Amino acid sequence: MIAVIVPRIAQMLFVMFGISVVVFLIFFATPGADPSARIAGRNATPETLEAVRKDFGLDRPLPVQYALLMKRLFVTADLTSFANRGQRVIPQIMDAAPITLALVLGAAVLWVVGALVLGVVAAASRDTILDKGLMALALIGVSMPVFWFGEVMNLLSQSRLHDTILFSWVPSLGYKPLSDGFAPWFKTLIIPWFTLAVLYIGIYARVLRANLVETYHEDFIRTARAKGLGPLRIMLRHALRPSLIPFVTMFGLDFGALVGGAALLTEVVFGLNGIGRLTYVALQSLDLPVILATVMYASFFVVAANALVDIAYVGLDPRVRSGG
Amino acid sequence: MNATSEARAPLLEVTGLAVSFATESALISAVTDVSFKVGDGEIVSIVGESGSGKTAALLGILRLTDRRNTKIEGSVTFRGRRLLDLPEREMRRIRGREIGFISQNPMTALTPVHTIGWQIEEQIRVHLNLAHAVARRRATELLDEVGLPNPAKALDLYPHQLSGGMRQRAVIAMALSCNPSLLVADEPTTALDVTVQAQVLELLRRLRLNFGLSIILVTHDLGVVDEMADRVLVMYAGRVVERAPADLIFEDPWHPYTWGLLASIPPLHGERPARLAAIPGTPPVPTDLPKGCHFAPRCRFRFAPCAETPPRQEDGEHAALCFIDPSGRPRLRAQVLNPSSGQAA
Numbered sequence: 001m002i003a004v005i006v007p008r009i010a011q012m013l014f015v016m017f018g019i020s021v022v023v024f025l026i027f028f029a030t031p032g033a034d035p036s037a038r039i040a041g042r043n044a045t046p047e048t049l050e051a052v053r054k055d056f057g058l059d060r061p062l063p064v065q066y067a068l069l070m071k072r073l074f075v076t077a078d079l080t081s082f083a084n085r086g087q088r089v090i091p092q093i094m095d096a097a098p099i100t101l102a103l104v105l106g107a108a109v110l111w112v113v114g115a116l117v118l119g120v121v122a123a124a125s126r127d128t129i130l131d132k133g134l135m136a137l138a139l140i141g142v143s144m145p146v147f148w149f150g151e152v153m154n155l156l157s158q159s160r161l162h163d164t165i166l167f168s169w170v171p172s173l174g175y176k177p178l179s180d181g182f183a184p185w186f187k188t189l190i191i192p193w194f195t196l197a198v199l200y201i202g203i204y205a206r207v208l209r210a211n212l213v214e215t216y217h218e219d220f221i222r223t224a225r226a227k228g229l230g231p232l233r234i235m236l237r238h239a240l241r242p243s244l245i246p247f248v249t250m251f252g253l254d255f256g257a258l259v260g261g262a263a264l265l266t267e268v269v270f271g272l273n274g275i276g277r278l279t280y281v282a283l284q285s286l287d288l289p290v291i292l293a294t295v296m297y298a299s300f301f302v303v304a305a306n307a308l309v310d311i312a313y314v315g316l317d318p319r320v321r322s323g324g
Numbered sequence: 325m326n327a328t329s330e331a332r333a334p335l336l337e338v339t340g341l342a343v344s345f346a347t348e349s350a351l352i353s354a355v356t357d358v359s360f361k362v363g364d365g366e367i368v369s370i371v372g373e374s375g376s377g378k379t380a381a382l383l384g385i386l387r388l389t390d391r392r393n394t395k396i397e398g399s400v401t402f403r404g405r406r407l408l409d410l411p412e413r414e415m416r417r418i419r420g421r422e423i424g425f426i427s428q429n430p431m432t433a434l435t436p437v438h439t440i441g442w443q444i445e446e447q448i449r450v451h452l453n454l455a456h457a458v459a460r461r462r463a464t465e466l467l468d469e470v471g472l473p474n475p476a477k478a479l480d481l482y483p484h485q486l487s488g489g490m491r492q493r494a495v496i497a498m499a500l501s502c503n504p505s506l507l508v509a510d511e512p513t514t515a516l517d518v519t520v521q522a523q524v525l526e527l528l529r530r531l532r533l534n535f536g537l538s539i540i541l542v543t544h545d546l547g548v549v550d551e552m553a554d555r556v557l558v559m560y561a562g563r564v565v566e567r568a569p570a571d572l573i574f575e576d577p578w579h580p581y582t583w584g585l586l587a588s589i590p591p592l593h594g595e596r597p598a599r600l601a602a603i604p605g606t607p608p609v610p611t612d613l614p615k616g617c618h619f620a621p622r623c624r625f626r627f628a629p630c631a632e633t634p635p636r637q638e639d640g641e642h643a644a645l646c647f648i649d650p651s652g653r654p655r656l657r658a659q660v661l662n663p664s665s666g667q668a669a
Contacts, residue, residue, distance in 0.1 A: 127392065218432060219427055219428075219429055219432040219433045220432060220433055220434055220435045220436070222388060222427060222433075223425070223427055223433045223434065223435075223495070223498075224435065225388055225419070226386060226388060226419055226420060226424075226425035226427070226499075227419065227420035227425075227446070227447045227450070227498070228416045228417060228418070228419040228420030228421055228447070228450060228451060229416070229420070229446070229447075229450060230416060233450075237435075237438075237446070238435045238438075241437045242435070242436060242437055316437070317436065317437060318436070318437060318439075318482040318484070319436060319482070319484050
């Protein structure tokens with residue numbers, strides 16, 4: 001186990017380093033563009049430009065610029081924005097990250113559980129009406145855009161049906177930190193969780209069903225039947241685990257991307273000031289230091305999530321264990 | 325079992341078994357009118373080329389085909405119980421407990437994510453309600469019995485950590501775990517090296533001797549039949565074209581298809597021919613079976629009557645579906661089996 005995990009983490013750190021270099025080069029060494037002008041934002045005065053040059057050490061060699069940037073990102077955490085004069089970048093991310101994490105983690109629990117149940121039930125009843133119904137439902141989930149579905153949920157829960165017993169518990173839009181108590185935090189997030197999860201429940205249930213149906217053609221399933229095992233046992237102990245690999249792979253990618261800002265639409269619709277929204281606002285004002293920091297943060301999350309997925313493979317499939 | 329009338333009944337009696345698969349366009353008949361008996365401690369071999377319906381017949385007996393698109397007809401009586409009429413729940417109690425199954429490819433027959441020990445224990449505990457420790461001890465004994473070196477350690481190995489031969493031994497150990505009275509083996513040695521094949525066959529023979537096991541052995545290898553079987557069924561295109569006690573299949577085969585099979589293996593004794601004969605052509609596809617005798621298009625002795633369904637010729641336990649007259653049989657057979665002397669004569 002350790003023999004797999006340690007090299008994988010080392011590899012992850014190496015990839016993160018590579019990403020930081022590439023991101024740095026894109027921002028600071030794109031030929032034919034003056035980084036100071038872009039960092040300073042629109043209509044910057046010559047004084048601001050000068051301050052930026054000094055601040056980022058742009059008159060010094062590239063490796064020094066890189067080291068300086070990394071130090072300000074990760075050590076002193078005092079990277080400042082010029083578009084929004086004087087605002088510290090890192091605290092903004094630190095404020096936004098827990099909101100996004102809460103949103104995505106909750107939704108992930110919902111979609112993993114939901115997709116497992118749906119996929120297993122559909123595969124167990126494959127080619128029946130139940131299977132076809134569930135898969136049609138899943139397809140509807142996949143097809144509903146999150147901004148539309150979110151707005152519909154808002155319309156119902158905040159306005160049209162807010163006074164009915166169904167939605168009277170729904171608090172107004174926005175995030176309430178966990179430090180204010182569990183119940184309000186939980187209540188503000190239920191509908192965003194559900195909205196974000198619907199799409200993924202649909203995709204994951206369909207993928208899981210397809211993989212389960214394929215696994216059912218394997219010889220070892222016939223062996224399991226010849227052993228006299230019941231259908232439930234065959235499904236849960238013999239078919240499910242070998243079918244979960246693509247599921248876990250997708251989960252790593254999607255989870256990483258969502259935490260890194262891809263939950264933007266959900267965040268905007270429900271007024272949650274998470275990473276996605278932060279990046280979006282920064283892009284509108286071309287606030288380069290913030291964009292740089294969020295890009296770095298997002299890519300790190302994707303890489304870390306994938307490392308975790310690889311480690312999860314080891315638990316799922318013993319063949320990976322000795323092969324690694 | 326208590327009834328005296330059943331005392332002499334065979335362990336397994338298959339009568340008129342037919343297995344057909346529904347596809348989108350048609351009902352394909354994979355097995356037609358297969359009948360045979362398996363007595364206590366007997367090894368019955370089913371021989372034929374790929375696609376002759378051997379495996380489908382086995383799966384039909386165990387009802388392991390996909391229930392939604394398969395039709396199994398006829399009757400299968402195992403220890404006085406009619407298997408095809410049992411509810412699925414009852415059938416599950418027979419599978420794995422009273423009838424063990426060994427599949428063709430040991431490389432894919434075991435669930436990759438569980439250890440060998442776990443998989444054997446699972447079967448024991450599902451059927452026999454034993455404590456974990458007892459089941460584990462039994463699994464160790466079984467692995468020892470089938471000749472896995474260091475069985476206590478092998479329990480904790482995953483299938484991919486074992487060689488093909490060792491995996492097949494583990495599969496056999498699992499099939500034996502609940503002391504079945506019948507073992508159904510679908511080409512158990514086909515996927516194995518020749519030396520390992522011999523070991524596995526030796527193991528099966530020993531198990532029959534030690535435990536009084538009856539075995540249905542499906543194979544396409546007449547060498548295996550010669551070594552193992554008491555009685556033989558030769559299948560072609562879903563039908564049993566010849567059945568006989570094993571020695572008669574080699575000494576006095578009746579059906580031209582059996583002759584072809586015999587001519588295509590190197591003789592175990594005596595001089596080897598420079599070239600082995602192959603049966604020309606390929607087996608028919610089940611969707612497009614020839615009219616009359618299914619083997620006729622590939623048979624060098626076909627004549628006009630072969631367009632009709634061939635009659636059953638019978639002599640005691642020996643039977644074949646063929647038009648060739650018994651009196652002319654030896655001369656024709658010699659042309660296939662002893663081509664040099666046949667031409668001389």
